[in-house]
Amino acid sequence: MNHFLSVHDVNDLNALVSAGLAAKKTPFADQHLGQNKTIGLMFFNQSFRTRISTQKAAENLGLKVISLNVGSDSWGLEMEDGVIMNGTKAEHVKEAAAVIGRFCNIVGIRSFATLADQAADYAEQVFHQFRKYAGVPIVNLESATRHPLQSLADCITIAEFKKTQRPKVVLTWLPHIKPLPQAVANSFSEWMHQSDVEFVITHPKGYELAPEFAGNAPVIYDQDEALKGAHFVYGKNWSSFSQYGQILTEGRDWMIDDAKMSLTDGGYFMHCLPVRRNLKVTDSVLDGPQSLVIEQAANREWSAQAVLREILLSL
Amino acid sequence: MNHFLSVHDVNDLNALVSAGLAAKKTPFADQHLGQNKTIGLMFFNQSFRTRISTQKAAENLGLKVISLNVGSDSWGLEMEDGVIMNGTKAEHVKEAAAVIGRFCNIVGIRSFATLADQAADYAEQVFHQFRKYAGVPIVNLESATRHPLQSLADCITIAEFKKTQRPKVVLTWLPHIKPLPQAVANSFSEWMHQSDVEFVITHPKGYELAPEFAGNAPVIYDQDEALKGAHFVYGKNWSSFSQYGQILTEGRDWMIDDAKMSLTDGGYFMHCLPVRRNLKVTDSVLDGPQSLVIEQAANREWSAQAVLREILLSL
Amino acid sequence: MNHFLSVHDVNDLNALVSAGLAAKKTPFADQHLGQNKTIGLMFFNQSFRTRISTQKAAENLGLKVISLNVGSDSWGLEMEDGVIMNGTKAEHVKEAAAVIGRFCNIVGIRSFATLADQAADYAEQVFHQFRKYAGVPIVNLESATRHPLQSLADCITIAEFKKTQRPKVVLTWLPHIKPLPQAVANSFSEWMHQSDVEFVITHPKGYELAPEFAGNAPVIYDQDEALKGAHFVYGKNWSSFSQYGQILTEGRDWMIDDAKMSLTDGGYFMHCLPVRRNLKVTDSVLDGPQSLVIEQAANREWSAQAVLREILLSL
Known part of the structure; x- marks a missing residue:
């Protein structure tokens, strides 16, 4: 390299x-x-x-x-x-x-x-x-x-925790109070496309990633629908690419909580940190056994x- | 540990x-x-x-x-x-x-x-x-x-320089222009209580340390009286605990100078640094042979x- | 030492x-x-x-x-x-x-x-x-x-690149938008006086270095004249010493470009970095084969x- x-x-x-x-x-x-x-x-x-x-x-x-x-x-x-x-x-x-x-x-x-x-x-x-x-x-x-060092750590984490040969990985937009870059989401998407996973993206309309990063991943605008059967839920906020750098929606109902996680197939929660608790994801999810955020960071x-x-x- | x-x-x-x-x-x-x-x-x-x-x-x-x-x-x-x-x-x-x-x-x-x-x-x-x-x-x-690493360095310094088995150690409040935390004074007091010394605290009224730190050390409000016979004079400013974080007195007469040191039993002057010269303690004391401030810091x-x-x- | x-x-x-x-x-x-x-x-x-x-x-x-x-x-x-x-x-x-x-x-x-x-x-x-x-x-x-570590690096660089036993070295003032210290110019001058070189200083009137640094080096107020036959052109901006810290002249015509370098004897361009491109010296000089600025920095x-x-x- x-x-x-x-x-x-x-x-x-x-x-x-x-x-x-x-x-x-x-x-x-x-x-x-x-x-x-x-x-x-x-x-x-x-x-x-x-x-x-x-x-x-x-x-x-x-x-x-x-x-x-x-x-x-x-x-x-x-x-x-x-x-x-x-x-x-x-x-x-x-x-x-x-x-x-x-x-x-x-x-x-x-x-x-x-x-x-x-x-x-x-x-x-x-x-x-x-x-x-x-x-x-x-x-x-x-x-x-x-953020490729993050994406590689994410791949290492998925490799450590996956229970099926080809897990379902869902990248989901989360709410935030400040406009954030698309870097982590772009990068994760790019690396998932090179990995042996079923990769799905979910976000409110208007938050489409740049085409070169989104690739041919299915984009589902209904978060609950997207989470069904997920083995890994990868949460992240990002601002709009098309209306560049803007926040289009408060999106409080996109926060990940136990109810959302119960839609998955015993899925793990991942996030690259730092994460704003109870804004993007609840304490109960982060502090529960399905959270991989510390392991991800350690990786x-x-x-x-x-x-x-x-x-x-x-x- | x-x-x-x-x-x-x-x-x-x-x-x-x-x-x-x-x-x-x-x-x-x-x-x-x-x-x-x-x-x-x-x-x-x-x-x-x-x-x-x-x-x-x-x-x-x-x-x-x-x-x-x-x-x-x-x-x-x-x-x-x-x-x-x-x-x-x-x-x-x-x-x-x-x-x-x-x-x-x-x-x-x-x-x-x-x-x-x-x-x-x-x-x-x-x-x-x-x-x-x-x-x-x-x-x-x-x-x-x-500030326990400071307090341990202070104990090491006292161990190096003490000439009697059980020296008299006086913690004295010094004047300052800004409100400072009680941390160094608290900590020093706490460590002196565990040491084989005669420990005395002196400060203007209103600067009493929190009871859990002051312990049963005698508090003398007359600085000259307290300094008598001291082997180690430990100077420090702190703001009031009871009227929390306030400066209650300018206290210029609490500055340590040669006259004050002459009340001691050939005592050493200690201070944790940084120290404001000619506000808390005079040049003559800091630059004299009885000052241990550099040795303390080195420790x-x-x-x-x-x-x-x-x-x-x-x- | x-x-x-x-x-x-x-x-x-x-x-x-x-x-x-x-x-x-x-x-x-x-x-x-x-x-x-x-x-x-x-x-x-x-x-x-x-x-x-x-x-x-x-x-x-x-x-x-x-x-x-x-x-x-x-x-x-x-x-x-x-x-x-x-x-x-x-x-x-x-x-x-x-x-x-x-x-x-x-x-x-x-x-x-x-x-x-x-x-x-x-x-x-x-x-x-x-x-x-x-x-x-x-x-x-x-x-x-x-800035003696810079001056020594300059001496090392001259030793590496000189083609004659006693090269002509010209320290030339360059234009800048902010008042800068005289340190690099002072120091370079001081070191050149200890080196086996023909040393010349050129700058607009009013930018004379302090006498203890300029020493007996010839000062030429005509930059073109000074550059003639130079083997090393050492560019630097500095503010006035006599009208201390002031900028006396915009001096845009003192920027080093290819035409100026052509007056030299195939001379090298030196500068201590950082250097403001196209203000002090042109891209063409900095990016050309006669520029030693990276080698100087590496030294x-x-x-x-x-x-x-x-x-x-x-x-």
Whole structure:
């Protein structure tokens, strides 16, 4: 693996899931791989799980870790080519990427959607520029449109808990008070399309994901109908793609509770965290035996380790 | 030792002080103990000595360290159970604690008093919630009501410098321009009650510590009277407990100077730092041979190392 | 080497450059030197290259690294002696320096010019105070008037790319939209005076560097004239020293472009980064084969490693 920006950088998804599960069993078996190598983690946005799990995974592999909060630790970066830099951005990504690529063997980047400009967000300029100029492998720590380390952790979790060969997985929109990016939903959908599952999406009308992410998954606008027989219920809020970045409906009746879960086939509840309790999903579901949210988060360490391991092997 | 939240988690205070002094002599003797283990340090508030000394101590023991500024590196945490999370807090402590407990073998937390609500501060909700949900040992890096790593460093310092078997130790209130928490004073008092010292508290009327911390220590409202014959003068400002969080008196005459120190029995001056010079204590005292403030701060490394060592031994 | 605050702390500049080039070839050859030792990095200002390159260099040498953003991670420091500390600064440098000197074997500090008070900036109080009170070697990560780790990286870069024994090096002022410190220009000048080069300075009238830094270098107010025959063009903006901190001229015609570079003797373009493209220098120059800016930045790792190595050898 060279870069890890999306599922399209993965050669063999099953092998990567297996590598994650192997890392979970013997976390320090590959500690020599990262010896005398360094990963730089650049955060354009806040991070809790991703920050910690990626650092943990890197150190499990013997890597040194350098973390940087862009814009507070250092300065803002200009992403556009050809501009006269007489504004607030003191440094161009051409230099910043090339320089960090000289100091670090791998560079992880987190840069969220602004939700102000669909075309700009979906162009993923930050990642394209870093991939172009850093000269080293780039790892997506959540971009405007994707969160592949989360999606891989989700696949690992499903692999651990599935009871049937081809489980039914339902991605369901949940209510929220703020407009959120589509990244996690996009990415999960993209990874499910590469997995041996029956994949269904449910959301209120107007929340259709971008076609390149939704793919040919059935979209059901009746949540109860969609949940029937589910083995895994994957909850997430996202703002509208077509009316970009907008909240179209309060949707309080889309919150997952015990009654909704009882429609499933003893299904598990999944969510990438953070999750707003009693707004997106009830305490009773989150605290019940069917919730996988902590296991999912814990698997972030093993998804990062599987990815970094494969990158290190190809350096 | 499982958790380290207060002196009540300590089985044998003398043994812990001795472990600190041993670490000071041979800092790297236990470097194998932390091998392939990680401590997470969560800062809800600023930190200088605690941040550095805890990281140093952890690394002396072979631990990996992950530090996190909650609220800037990551997001705010909801501490209340059962609420509908439709406000500013994006994540519940139930998830945050459980997740960091999956990534880290030990979790250190700093979370100060707000001084707005006595009952809330003294309930120490942040620490109770993390202890309840993290599933790993929690270390108090200063809570609303206590600063036990400081208190242990103070005990180590007194052990190093005492010239009599049972020295007289005076905790004295000092003037300040801002309302400060009672945590350091509370904690010091609590640890002195477990130590073989003659312990006296002096402060202007109205600054009585909470009864569970003051215990049965004599409270003398005349500072000069209290300082007589002291072997250790422990200075600190705190705001009122009864008129919670208020400054009741400017108290400029409570500043420690050479004249005050001359009332003692060749006593040492102690303060936990940071200290405001010439407001709480004069330059001449701080820069004189009787000041132990730097040694006290340096001993923070050994107090943290003694505590982390004992926790690692019990994992 | 004890402290590294300026070129005056360097015994043998050629040997230090050679040590940097040796580190570049075999980065991990001295990994034992830093074993069980720690460097503390204190940032009073933002940092990207310096933060990462110094951490990299330290870890190459086996050092542990503790980074601290002063004022956000911890609190503001009072630098003046003898004051009554009843303002916004909670801690005095006497304590902060002494304490970090007890925790760390080496302390690196970044503290920029305020550009508000020439005498204060040029007194370099922060560094004098830390040198006085820390009790351990201090490394300048950019001070109000100097950036010696950058200057050493520049010397390493010139040593790598020079084609003649005694190249012509031109320091040229470049336009900018904000008043910037003189530190990089001062420092570069100071180091060039110790190097076997023909050194020339060019800038608009009024931008004369402080005499102790400019030394006896010829100052040419006609940029084209100065560039003639140059082997290295070192671009940088700085605000006026005499009319302290002011921008005296927009100076758009001082931007380096291909036409200007064609006046040189096949000269290289150097700049310390960050650089504002198409304001200070054109895309075509930065992206062309004569630009050394990335190599210069990459050499920051080796300049830091050469300095830290020499300090470790003298501990």
